[in-house]
Structure formats: C-alpha cells, structure tokens
Amino acid sequence: MRAGAFAILLGLLLALGTGQRKPDASLLSTEKTLEGEDPDLSTSGFCRSVSSCRECILSHHSCAWCKQLNFTAAGETEGRRCARREELLARGCPSEELEEPRGQQEVLQDEPFSQGAQGDDTTQLAPQKVRVKLRLGETQRLRVRFRRVEGYPVDLYYLMDLSYSMKDDLERVRQLGHALLVQLQGVTRSVRIGFGSFVDKTVLPFVSTVPSKLQHPCPTRLEKCQPPFSFQHVLPLTDDASAFESKVEAQSVSGNLDSPEGGFDAILQAALCQEQIGWRNVSRLLVFTSDDTFHTAGDGKLGGIFMPSDGRCHLDANGFYSRSRDFDYPSVGQVAHVLSAANIQPIFAVTSTALPIYQELSKLIPKSAVGELREDSSNVVQLIMDAYNNLSSTVTMEHSQPPPGIHISYESQCGDSEARKDTGDQGQCNDVPINQTVSFWVKIRATSCLPGPHVLKLRALGFTEELSVELHTLCDCNCSDVQLQASHCSHGHGDLQCGVCRCAPGRVGRLCECSEAELSSPDLESGCRAPNGTGPLCSGKGVCQCGRCSCSGQSSGDLCECDNASCERHEGILCAGFGQCRCGVCHCDANHTGQACECSKDTSNCITSSGFCSGHGSCQCNQCQCLEGYYGATCDQCPGCKTPCEKHRDCAECGAFKTGPLASNCSLACAHINITVSPMPLLDDGWCKERTMDNQLLFFLVENEAEGRVVLRVRPRERVVDYTQTIVLGCTVGIVVVGLVLVLAYRLMVEIYDRREYNRFEKERRQLNWNQDDNPLYRSAITTTINPRFQKNDESLQ
Incomplete structure (x- = not known):
C-alpha cells in the first residue's frame, strides 16, 4: 500500500513539473520593437485608413496623425491623415502638426543604495517608484538595479518532522539553537529562530485511531511519546538561543501509520500565520526537516476529507492546527503560491531516501533549496548555512500578476559585463557577491487599453523591498486644437478636433458644408x-x-480617378517601401529608382578590390549582374573558366617534349607561345604543377602574358615512379610472414606445455610408494569354486 501511494505521489509531482537599439547608460530607456507583437496590432508596417486620430494610433504603434488644416487633397478621405511619420513628413505635414503619442517613463523615487544593513530602511533595490506610459504594441524597457548589502537580517523557522523515525534527529536538534545562532550571526547582525513540528492528520488511514494508540503511538510503552498531531507551533521567532533549546528539549516524538507525512499542512500554516510565528519584514527562511515523503492534495479523501484547503490560518491558543481534519492537504501549487506571497524561502533538509522527491519539489517552488540530511541530523547546521549562502547569493526578480493585455519579460545583466541574457518571465542572477550591483531589463508591452492606472509590483525574491510601477496606456490623442462650433467647419456647423470637422446633427461634408436634405x-x-x-x-x-x-x-482626385494603391509592388510591398504611390505611379525616394522603387542607387555592394563586380559584370540596383560563366555576389567565381596553368598546360608539354594532345599541330596551336626549357630551376609557389595524360608531372612558369604573347619556362621532365605494386607486394609478404610467425609461436608454446606436463606425470609416477601387487585392483582371481553335485556324479562313474 505504501509503494502504491508513493508511486501516485511521484506521478503527481512529475505532472506538476511538466508564462534594436543598444540601450544607453541611463537608468531608463525606451525601445520600440516589433518583437513579440500581438498579431492583431500588426499591419505589416502600414496604417489603416480611419476617420479619427484615436482609431489611427490604435491601429499600429508606428502610425501618426496629421492634424494640419486642409492637409488632405481634393477627393482624399480624411483617413489619409493616418500614416507613418516619414510618409506624412514627405507629404508636407509639419512635424509640429503630427500627433504621435510615444511611451515614456518617469522616475518618481530613486533612493541610493544602503552601505550596510539598516533594518527596515535598508535599500537594495532601485528605483523604488516609476510611472510608465505605454502605447499599444510598443515595448518599454525599464532598468531595475539590485545591490546586496552586508548583514541583511534573517528570520529562520525550524519545522521538524516528529514521527517516530526522527527520534535520533530530535536529540541533535535539542542542541541546535546556540550553534545555529552563532553561525548565522557570522553573516548577519540580526537573526531570530523559531520552532514548529508536525506528524500527520489524526484520522485513518494516516494515524491509528485506537484510543490507546492515540495516547501513545510509539512501539513500546517505555518510550517517552506524545499523541499524534498535524502541526504545532512551538516557539515564535526569537533571538534567545536558550529559549529555543528549552522548548525543543520539552518535545518528544510521536507516530503514525503510513509512510508520507503531513508536512504540507505545516508549511502552509507556518507561512499563513505570520503574526503567530512572528515573521519580520526581512529575509525569511523556513527549514523543513524530514526523512520521508509528504501527502498532497487528494490524499485526504482516503480519510474521508473532501474539502480543499482554504488557504487560511487555523492555529488555536495552544499553537495546534485546529482544522486539520476538516481540510484536505494543500497542493504543490498552493504551497508554492503561499510561500512566494509570504516571501519565504524554504530549505528542505531531508535524508538520502527522500532526497530525489524533494529535489523535484524544489523545481516547482521559487527560491528554494534542498540538502541531504544525515540519519541523525548531525550536519543540519552546515546544511542550513550552505543553503542560506546559496539562496542569498541568488537574485531572482519577479512581478505581481499583470492586468489582461500587459506582457512582461526580462533580460538579466549579471556582473560588470554588458552581456545580457533573455531569462523569460523572471530575471535571475546567480552567485552575486555582497556589494555587487546587477541589473534587470524589464520589458513591458501592452496589447489592449487599461481602464485606468494600474500599479504593478516588482521585487527580488527573498527580500522585502518592492518597485512600484504605475502603468498607463496611451489610447487617445491629446489634440490641443479642439474648437467647438469652429468657423473652419462652415462657420460653426461642426467642432474641430485634430484637424477634422465633427459635424453637427443634420450636417455632412468634409467641412460640414451642406445638409443631409441636399x-x-x-x-x-x-x-x-x-x-x-x-x-x-x-x-x-x-x-x-x-x-x-x-x-x-x-x-x-476630384473624381476619385486616381488609385494610390495600384502602383507596382516589390516583394509584396507597395513601391518597395521606398516611395509614394500617387495616382498609380511610384514617386521614389532620392536614392531609389525603378517602377516599384526597388532599385537602390547605392553601389557599395558591387565594389571589390578588382573594381565593380570583380571586372566580370555590371552593377544594377546595388547588385552585380555577372557575365556568362561567372557567378557569386561580386562575380568572383567561374567554375567553367580555366586557370592559367590549365590553359597553357598542353602547349607547355608539346613545345618542350613533343607530347600531349597538341603534339601533332603544336606549331599552329601554340604559335603565340614562346617556350624554353630551364635545367632544374628552383621551384616556388608561382610554378604550375600539372599532371599529363601519361601520368607524369609537368612543371612550368608563366613568365609573361601580355598583348596575346605568352612566355613559358618549362622544367625538364621528371618521371613519377609508381610504387603501388611494390607497396602492395610488400604488405602481402609482410602479412604472410607475420601470420607464419604467429602460427609457429603458437605451436612452439603448445609443444613446450605438452612436454612439461608429460615430464611432471613421469616424475610423479616414479615417486609412488606402493606396489602394484598389493593393490586389489591389480590382483588376479585366485578363488576356485567346486560344484559338489558335479563331484558326486564323477565318483559314480568310477
């Protein structure tokens, strides 16, 4: 039964295990990026034709609105006021008439870092308060800095499993208080410790409900044993080591039936009952010691408990968890959430048998550590100190739950280097020494409008300080030219807002110039x-x-005769994105040309050390158009072209040695080549090395190649000796000889062994002390048998 429960528990755990521009050195910076945009906001770089400034800026974060009076031409809809900033400026809209809200950040509080621990006034996180305004689809990058100070206060609550198997461990823990305080006081000036214990829910099948067993659950009556309980808060956090030791001294072990314990109930109550435990607003550590696994949500049904844990404190006046038989065990997710909300860092000190389970559990609980506890807990102080040092040197930045439509991610900059790494929905730096500053770039992006300001909290896990981010979304234009009953709108027949007339009821027209009846x-x-x-x-x-x-x-146009969307496109983009479409014709920017403005006048991509396109092509649209036979970005490759060595090889061979494919008409085919043979010249990298048809090496040097005349200097022929047959024959003979040697060696070893064994046999036979005649095995049959009946018959015959 225990094995089955353990398998179910392990399965639950595994299932649970399974959300540019380089910034300057300033505290805050803004980055406009399309990375990770909501698809609904993306318009492929184009702004929709809309009738109001608000609709324009909501269509895409790159869109702007021109509010200049009479900006649109005859026949153009007012929706043409909505376009990219560059396009509006090119069309003549003054920059001061552009309405283009941009996200911004404002530091409201930025206290300097503390030089050492100063209690509740210690400053390790900066800035402390920021206001951020977001335009939909635009990413704001907020730099958050953290610097560890020396001697930060610590509260440590020791939560111990008091089931019978932890009897030896309790003896060690009774002497723990003084040693633990001394160790922690070496790294912090203010430290307090407390104590609590747990066993399991007092219902079947977790605990025996036989009255005698409820009073004394230990195996023998002679042992000091207390009744089982779910969780008991024994000692609030204190800096008095003697009080810790006296309270623990009064504790005794208890007992239960099944293997898993009720540790999750204890963890939840220790985190929720902050007033009873006495948690301060400092680093909070919860040391959990046990030698077995734990019950989790759903196990309570075995004991008839169906109500899920309500996530509230239920300690009575004596410190006992009074509702343990009413509520089921909490889930792993609930424990992780409560610990994170209370800013408590758990340290699981468990024995080797339970270590793998708690290692998997630690992966699901932020800022937690696991250590292997010896069977008698003799290493618990060192284990706690190692875990504390590891946790305190790990800085993890997280945020509270953002409102719908707000997306947050992190880049972590650890150490003094400029290198940053994307760390997803949390920022994290490991092994951060004291007095070192690390930075986290918090990327905030909005995809929907907020109904009002929202306060987002950022904090480093395990530390109490928070950064308050006041979020606003820019979802409307801030036009300052609003005029009611403006004269521009046909002498008061409409209101002027952002350069557009909003006509009064019954009036129509761009300037509200006529009535609906007309x-x-x-x-x-x-x-x-x-x-x-x-x-x-x-x-x-x-x-x-x-x-x-x-x-x-x-x-x-006056009659809408011009279509400003029917121009040529390049790669699906109107006028290649480098011009304006006017009445079906692309008007290109200064550095582009072509029907679709697809051709750049720049030639930088065509320039090589050998001239434009390596001298083997022409530059068109900043790309090389290569001559036949050449290819490559700069026409520098020609697989079908012969090298100088290949081109003059046949002439060098026929002119010097009267051989080769041109031997019959060498004088005609190579009339433009002057060939001389130089006796044994020194060879260098300039010499051509070619192999002829009869497998000989030909060395020659192209000394002059100008005006169609070529001068070749050829080295005397050297026949290449082919050692292939010799090598093959040598290898074959060598293999045969080695094989024979191995066979002879084997036969010799066998012969020596046989002779040695025979000599030993002969020696033993000669040393025998007994005679063969005395051995019954070698004695002949000497018994004579006479048949009496046969003898009588013989006498009668006589």
Missing part, C-alpha cells in the same frame, strides 16, 4: 461626374457629398 440634389451630383455626365459617381470609388467626391480607401 445630398440627393442633381445639381450637387453633377460635380461628382465626368464632364460628359457619364460614368458612375466618383468613378465608383467614393461617395458624393455636397457636390464633392469623398474617396474611399487609397483613391484620390
């Missing part, structure tokens, strides 16, 4: 048709309002 007037419609009166209104690309066309989409 819309169907034939006289007004005539202004929306071609001069010959044929064709649809506004070329079918807009609506006729007050005798003028209001074009839809990217159309423009």
Whole structure:
C-alpha cells in the first residue's frame, strides 16, 4: 500500500513539473520593437485608413496623425491623415502638426543604495517608484538595479518532522539553537529562530485511531511519546538561543501509520500565520526537516476529507492546527503560491531516501533549496548555512500578476559585463557577491487599453523591498486644437478636433458644408461626374457629398480617378517601401529608382578590390549582374573558366617534349607561345604543377602574358615512379610472414606445455610408494569354486 501511494505521489509531482537599439547608460530607456507583437496590432508596417486620430494610433504603434488644416487633397478621405511619420513628413505635414503619442517613463523615487544593513530602511533595490506610459504594441524597457548589502537580517523557522523515525534527529536538534545562532550571526547582525513540528492528520488511514494508540503511538510503552498531531507551533521567532533549546528539549516524538507525512499542512500554516510565528519584514527562511515523503492534495479523501484547503490560518491558543481534519492537504501549487506571497524561502533538509522527491519539489517552488540530511541530523547546521549562502547569493526578480493585455519579460545583466541574457518571465542572477550591483531589463508591452492606472509590483525574491510601477496606456490623442462650433467647419456647423470637422446633427461634408436634405440634389451630383455626365459617381470609388467626391480607401482626385494603391509592388510591398504611390505611379525616394522603387542607387555592394563586380559584370540596383560563366555576389567565381596553368598546360608539354594532345599541330596551336626549357630551376609557389595524360608531372612558369604573347619556362621532365605494386607486394609478404610467425609461436608454446606436463606425470609416477601387487585392483582371481553335485556324479562313474 505504501509503494502504491508513493508511486501516485511521484506521478503527481512529475505532472506538476511538466508564462534594436543598444540601450544607453541611463537608468531608463525606451525601445520600440516589433518583437513579440500581438498579431492583431500588426499591419505589416502600414496604417489603416480611419476617420479619427484615436482609431489611427490604435491601429499600429508606428502610425501618426496629421492634424494640419486642409492637409488632405481634393477627393482624399480624411483617413489619409493616418500614416507613418516619414510618409506624412514627405507629404508636407509639419512635424509640429503630427500627433504621435510615444511611451515614456518617469522616475518618481530613486533612493541610493544602503552601505550596510539598516533594518527596515535598508535599500537594495532601485528605483523604488516609476510611472510608465505605454502605447499599444510598443515595448518599454525599464532598468531595475539590485545591490546586496552586508548583514541583511534573517528570520529562520525550524519545522521538524516528529514521527517516530526522527527520534535520533530530535536529540541533535535539542542542541541546535546556540550553534545555529552563532553561525548565522557570522553573516548577519540580526537573526531570530523559531520552532514548529508536525506528524500527520489524526484520522485513518494516516494515524491509528485506537484510543490507546492515540495516547501513545510509539512501539513500546517505555518510550517517552506524545499523541499524534498535524502541526504545532512551538516557539515564535526569537533571538534567545536558550529559549529555543528549552522548548525543543520539552518535545518528544510521536507516530503514525503510513509512510508520507503531513508536512504540507505545516508549511502552509507556518507561512499563513505570520503574526503567530512572528515573521519580520526581512529575509525569511523556513527549514523543513524530514526523512520521508509528504501527502498532497487528494490524499485526504482516503480519510474521508473532501474539502480543499482554504488557504487560511487555523492555529488555536495552544499553537495546534485546529482544522486539520476538516481540510484536505494543500497542493504543490498552493504551497508554492503561499510561500512566494509570504516571501519565504524554504530549505528542505531531508535524508538520502527522500532526497530525489524533494529535489523535484524544489523545481516547482521559487527560491528554494534542498540538502541531504544525515540519519541523525548531525550536519543540519552546515546544511542550513550552505543553503542560506546559496539562496542569498541568488537574485531572482519577479512581478505581481499583470492586468489582461500587459506582457512582461526580462533580460538579466549579471556582473560588470554588458552581456545580457533573455531569462523569460523572471530575471535571475546567480552567485552575486555582497556589494555587487546587477541589473534587470524589464520589458513591458501592452496589447489592449487599461481602464485606468494600474500599479504593478516588482521585487527580488527573498527580500522585502518592492518597485512600484504605475502603468498607463496611451489610447487617445491629446489634440490641443479642439474648437467647438469652429468657423473652419462652415462657420460653426461642426467642432474641430485634430484637424477634422465633427459635424453637427443634420450636417455632412468634409467641412460640414451642406445638409443631409441636399445630398440627393442633381445639381450637387453633377460635380461628382465626368464632364460628359457619364460614368458612375466618383468613378465608383467614393461617395458624393455636397457636390464633392469623398474617396474611399487609397483613391484620390476630384473624381476619385486616381488609385494610390495600384502602383507596382516589390516583394509584396507597395513601391518597395521606398516611395509614394500617387495616382498609380511610384514617386521614389532620392536614392531609389525603378517602377516599384526597388532599385537602390547605392553601389557599395558591387565594389571589390578588382573594381565593380570583380571586372566580370555590371552593377544594377546595388547588385552585380555577372557575365556568362561567372557567378557569386561580386562575380568572383567561374567554375567553367580555366586557370592559367590549365590553359597553357598542353602547349607547355608539346613545345618542350613533343607530347600531349597538341603534339601533332603544336606549331599552329601554340604559335603565340614562346617556350624554353630551364635545367632544374628552383621551384616556388608561382610554378604550375600539372599532371599529363601519361601520368607524369609537368612543371612550368608563366613568365609573361601580355598583348596575346605568352612566355613559358618549362622544367625538364621528371618521371613519377609508381610504387603501388611494390607497396602492395610488400604488405602481402609482410602479412604472410607475420601470420607464419604467429602460427609457429603458437605451436612452439603448445609443444613446450605438452612436454612439461608429460615430464611432471613421469616424475610423479616414479615417486609412488606402493606396489602394484598389493593393490586389489591389480590382483588376479585366485578363488576356485567346486560344484559338489558335479563331484558326486564323477565318483559314480568310477
């Protein structure tokens, strides 16, 4: 039964185990990036045609709105005011008339770091308060610094398993208080310790409910033993070592039935009952010692307990967990959440048999440590100190639950280097020494508007300080030109806001120049048709309002005859992104050309040390167009072209030695080449080394190659000796000889062994002390048997 429960527990645990621009050295910086954008906000770099400034800035974080009066041309919709900043400036919108909200940060509180521990006023985290304004889709990068101070106060609560198997350990813990305080006082000026214990829920099948067993659960009646209990808070946190030792001295072991213990109940109550435990606002350590596994959520059903843990403190006046039989064990996730919310760092000191389980558990609980406890807990002080040093030198930055639509990630900059690493939804630096500053770049991005300001908390796990981030989202334009009943809007027939007229009820038109009753007037419609009166209104690309066309989409012109979205595209981008589409024609930027502005006038990619495109091509659109036979980004490769050595090899061979493929017409084929044979010249890297058809090496030097005349200097022929047959024959003979030697050696060893064994046999036979005649095995049969009946018959015959 225990093995089955342990397997179920292990399965639950494993299931639970299974959310650019280089910044300057300033405290805060802003980065606009498309990395990780919400797909709903991305418009592939283009802004939608919308009717208001608010809709414009919500469409994409790169969009701006031009509020200049009369900015749009005849027939253009007011939606053309929404575009990228560069496009609006190119179209003549003054920069001061652009409405383009940008995210920003403001430091509200930035106290300097403390030089040493100063109690509750210790400052290790900076800044302390920041206001951040976010535009949808734009990432703000907030730099948070942390610096460890020396002597930071510590509260340590010792939570011990008092089941019967921990009897030897209790004797050690009774002498623990003074040694532990002395060790901790070596690293901090203020330290307090407390004590609590646990066994298990007092219901079957966890604890025997036989009355005699409830009073004395230990195996023998002679042992000092206390009744079982779920959790008991024995000693609040204190700096009095003698009080710790006296309280622990009064403790005695208890007992239960099954192997797992009720440690999760104890951990939850120790974290929730902060007033009873006496936790200060300092580093909080909870040392959990046990020699076995633990019960988790769902196990309570075995004892008829179905109500989940309510996450509240239930200690009675005597310090006992009074509702242990009413609530189920907490889950791993609940324990992790409560410990993190209380800023408590658990240290699991367990024996070797339970160590793997707690190592898996530690992976699920932030800022926790695991150490192997000896069978009698003799190393518990050193184990606690090692775990404390490891935890205190690990700085983990986390944040409170953000509101919907806010996404947060971290980059950690540990040490003095500029190197940063992406650490996901937490920032972490390990092995941080005292007085060293580490930085965390918190990336905050909004994908939806917040209804109001939201305060986000950031903190380093295990430390009490927090950074308060006041979040705002920029979801509206801050236009300062609002005029009610503006004269610009047909003398008061509308309100002017962000350069656009918002007409009063019953008025229409870009300037509110006519009433709705006039819309169907034939006289007004005539202004929306071609001069010959044929064709649809506004070329079918807009609506006729007050005798003028209001074009839809990217159309423009008096009659919407121009389509500003029908220009050539390059790689799916209108005018390649390097020009403006006007009435179907791309008007390219100064450094681009082509029908789709796809061709850059820059030639930097074509320049090589040998000139443009290595002299084997032309530069078009900043890319090399290579001659036939050449390829590569700069036309520097030509697999079909012969090297000088290959080109002159046949002429060198026929001119010097009258051999080779050109031997029959060498004088004609190589008339432009002057060949001389130099006796044994010194060879260097300039000499050509080519192999002829009859497997001989040919050395020659191209001394001059100009104006179609070539001068070759050839070295006398050297025949290459082929040692292949010799090597093969030598290897074969060598293998045969080695094989024969091995066979002869083997036969010789066998012969020597046989002779040695025979000589030993002969020697033993000669040393025998007994005679063969005395051995019954060698004695002949000497018994004579006479048949009496046969003898009588013989006498009668006589």
